[in-house]
Amino acid sequence: MSILRNAISTIGGAALVLSASTSWAEGIGASLLTQQHPFYIQLAEAMQQEAASSEVSLDVSAANQDLSKQLADVEDFIIRGIDVLIISPVDSQGVLPAIMKAREAGIQVITVDVPAKGVEVTSHIGTDNFTGGQRAAELMGEELGGKGQVAIIDYPTVQSVVSRIEGFKDGLKAYPDIEIVAQQTGITRAEALSVSQNMLQANPDIDGIFGFGDDAALAASVAVQAANLQDQVKVIGFDGMQEAREAVDSNPVMVGVIQQYPDEIGRLAVQTAIKIMEGETVPTEQPIVPGVYTAR
Template sequence: MNRCVFLARYLWLALLGCLLSAGVQAQSKAVDEITVGMSIPSLQWVFYLMVRDGVMEQAKALGIKKVLVSDAQADPARQVSQIQDMLSKGIDVLLYTATGSAASAVPVRLARQQGVPVICVDNFPKNVECDAYISTDNLAAAGELARQMIQLTGGKAQIGLLQGTLGDSTEIARAKGLDAVLSQAAGMKIVDQKPTDWLQDNGFKVAQDMLQKNPNINVFIGRSDAPALGAVQAVKVANIDHKVWVFGYDGLPSALEAIRDGKLDMTITQQAMEMGRTALRTAVDLQEGKQVTKVQLLPAFVTTRDNVAAFLEKHP
């Protein structure tokens, strides 16, 4: 090859590399200039308010000024529309908790089409991969809940199970964790189970119906605290003549207070605030082009009257 041609080609490649490098740098933003989009299933659900508060706390610490939060009001179609609107406003990252399973993959695909990293929080959408996933280790925590329940009840129970929303990734993981342990305890029988869509009023109605059909139920398990608190109310009005244990999951302030007051027997306290903080830190790392751990599962804590004061004082 002619030496001059070689040098010309070498210089052109070097120049092209500089231009590409400059383009990458131009796309990158300082942390305090990032616009964060956050889509929450419902601002009526205290758990997601706590996750949001963790995000806002971390945003303040990092100097991030723009965090757009949308409330899907438990409507998948509304959630898709809201995320489309946020993308049109030029968000740099998306923190996303899917509302149910219907159309849950659509927001991830929309964001990726625009090169916006997606961090899925708590509930994992179906048939699509997020750039990172932040959640509780629900499999392990639900298994520990089952072990504690077996110990407290002496290994014999007729159980009414208050499910969340069927098909949700959290519902599936908690079911697997619980069932794996209960399957090894012959005396623990699930005699009835119904979905509650994570709602307290539904928990009350479902538990009341279960008690009418089977007054010998002596354990209620709520896949989350809200339906568990509904079961507490149902047991109270039913005037049952035997001890009925009620177990929750989430560590919501209202559930922690119920444990302190002796109304709820146990819950699993998730690190809701830390989930939000972790999600935002991960989002910033992705926006800056850093490598992140794709699946980040946070431990949760068995909470009873013996240790509830610490969680009431400072929620994780």
């Protein structure tokens, strides 16, 4: 493999050319969960910028939430002989064979955003999702005056979301008069809209909805308004992308979002990979505490 490598990753419909020259022969391979979400667009752009400024080779592939594609992409990286694999798993447990195979090939593994389950990696870099979930619960408790019924839109195969939901439930322990009456999976915006409608129909006294991500929360806010419950139901999201922040600013149903920092995660991932290639020891956990965005 040549020292100078060009890679093209299509992110959000735009081609990002990831090219760099380096003294390392192989460099970094990154397998990202998707190319269709603003969080991962920003993360990939930050990785690209950091790799370019550091003159290190970086190849990015996007799994588009398809585990079989992600496994194939990692296999390709292994064959090419990369030094470090950066991966955001499509499935926290399903990705285990690929990570194990990479490690057996002598490749150091960094997980970003979504942790892997049942396997050790060199470092995990991502939002402190449990704390973010707790902050969402605190905001919900404040918005509901400490009492009411809430529903959760979930994505249970992704460990980062599992941690968010666990944090949310833990945070609600401070509000014994708030009851979780429904929890359903809604991975895409269309699915989240459908499950929101179902939960509102089955539980007409719902006062709040926590969406695991911005798409889920935005879909829930549409369902709330369609059901003419905008004076009753408050929605909280998680990610903090521009569309969600704008909704919080302008839509009274969306009362807040837990804000992640994908730029920081992307830069830190590449910086950590470089340290590994230089033989440095890196922290096994590098959590980034999220913020809380509410209306200005």
